Amino acid sequence: MDINTVNIEKIVKQVLSEMGTQKPSHQPTPGTGRVAMLTAKETFEIQHYPIPEPGDDEILIKVEGCGVCGTDAHEYKNDPFGLIPVVLGHEGSGSVVKMGKNVTRDSAGNPVKIGDKIVTSVMFDDDPDITMMDMNKQNLSSTSAVYGLLPDDHIHFNGWFGDYILIRGGSSFFVCNDLNLDLRLLVEPAAVVIHAVEQAKTTGKLRFNSRVLVQGCGPIGLLLIAVLRTMGIHNIVAVDGEDKRLSFARDLGATETINVKRYSGQEAMLDAVKTATGGKFADFAFQCTGSPTAHGAVWKFVRRGGGLCELGFFVDNGEATINPHFDICQKEITVVGSWVYTLRDYATTFDFLKRAKAIGLPLEKLVTHKYPLAQIDEALKMNLRMEGIKVAIINE
Numbered sequence: 001m002d003i004n005t006v007n008i009e010k011i012v013k014q015v016l017s018e019m020g021t022q023k024p025s026h027q028p029t030p031g032t033g034r035v036a037m038l039t040a041k042e043t044f045e046i047q048h049y050p051i052p053e054p055g056d057d058e059i060l061i062k063v064e065g066c067g068v069c070g071t072d073a074h075e076y077k078n079d080p081f082g083l084i085p086v087v088l089g090h091e092g093s094g095s096v097v098k099m100g101k102n103v104t105r106d107s108a109g110n111p112v113k114i115g116d117k118i119v120t121s122v123m124f125d126d127d128p129d130i131t132m133m134d135m136n137k138q139n140l141s142s143t144s145a146v147y148g149l150l151p152d153d154h155i156h157f158n159g160w161f162g163d164y165i166l167i168r169g170g171s172s173f174f175v176c177n178d179l180n181l182d183l184r185l186l187v188e189p190a191a192v193v194i195h196a197v198e199q200a201k202t203t204g205k206l207r208f209n210s211r212v213l214v215q216g217c218g219p220i221g222l223l224l225i226a227v228l229r230t231m232g233i234h235n236i237v238a239v240d241g242e243d244k245r246l247s248f249a250r251d252l253g254a255t256e257t258i259n260v261k262r263y264s265g266q267e268a269m270l271d272a273v274k275t276a277t278g279g280k281f282a283d284f285a286f287q288c289t290g291s292p293t294a295h296g297a298v299w300k301f302v303r304r305g306g307g308l309c310e311l312g313f314f315v316d317n318g319e320a321t322i323n324p325h326f327d328i329c330q331k332e333i334t335v336v337g338s339w340v341y342t343l344r345d346y347a348t349t350f351d352f353l354k355r356a357k358a359i360g361l362p363l364e365k366l367v368t369h370k371y372p373l374a375q376i377d378e379a380l381k382m383n384l385r386m387e388g389i390k391v392a393i394i395n396e
């Protein structure tokens, strides 16, 4: 790169950033679309910007809806990623309205056309530290990006909480015309649990007849129960502190439920788990809460020689305490972590959603609350109050 290129890049960056900080319009005009811009903690502004024209490698999507994720709620409340101003929303789906001439196929190689329903995945970046080690570990790249967690720029339509989203060249996206909107909104969180199950299988401890314990019955734990049930696993113990969530767990395939709030003290809780697992403790456990206390507890629920998958900490909620003597050495538990998903997990996710529906699991019931974009603030507050399961923004 010579000095002139550097200067040109600097100027372009400056112009783009100035365009990005142009005063937004708060009134609709022809050719504009809305975004819900998080402009400060707990403050959304509905802003109007010109609808972008897709370049040769780009796709313009008309957003139909987007689920609210715990990560959106964290960003809304505390801005831990330092992204403000930002258009959030990464669990979205919509239809292709325009696309550049070079766009012909999705990330699975399927043809794409105007009107197709699509979902996006992570924009994976090849981090040589990771890919040199294992080509299948693209999910661990430290430089990947996600629509809905991108800094604002001159495009503005960078997250799914808006009327449109512009998908850039090189992004991963999938056509999924055969799923209804509610199921499409569950694709991203379902991919998280599909990846966790794939990770769990690498331990060799998750089998058809395993007694499996799922700790935490938010959207992640509930989808996990549905995946296990779809795989034919039929001994599933769900653990949570909310009866309403445990009732969903039963609907989705849990055979036993334990409300932690009913048991005071570790011994009482251990007795409950022992009883629910036929006196043996769990062969395998999935930890799906973001609670360090819950992480400390879950080891005790696993039998000697069993397995554990930790997927509950997408954000840093602090240290957890375990006893290396009782929890690790003496039991020889095999532990595996799980971090987002790979592109391959998406194909499995689409299969899972269709199979779950075919065996009658009421997955759509997980989308408990729907709000228009103008009420996004209430949707985020509802998520934080944990009154629903999956709260979604649905465009009128």
Ligand SMILES: NC(=O)c1ccc[n+]([C@@H]2O[C@H](COP(=O)([O-])OP(=O)(O)OC[C@H]3O[C@@H](n4cnc5c(N)ncnc54)[C@H](O)[C@@H]3O)[C@@H](O)[C@H]2O)c1
Pocket (backbone or CB within 6 Å): 069, 070, 192, 215, 216, 217, 218, 219, 220, 221, 239, 240, 241, 242, 245, 260, 288, 289, 290, 291, 293, 294, 310, 311, 312, 313, 314, 315, 338, 339, 340, 341
């Ligand atoms: N590994 C990944 O790539 C990945 C991706 C997405 C989300 N996550 C994480 O998964 C976790 C679950 O996500 P979610 O959307 O379902 O969250 P959520 O907050 O809706 O659900 C968590 C559930 O855990 C329950 N819980 C809390 N403490 C408990 C305890 N001590 N014992 C039993 N249950 C308890 C809560 O009642 C709640 O139902 C989050 O912490 C999130 O950060 C991880």
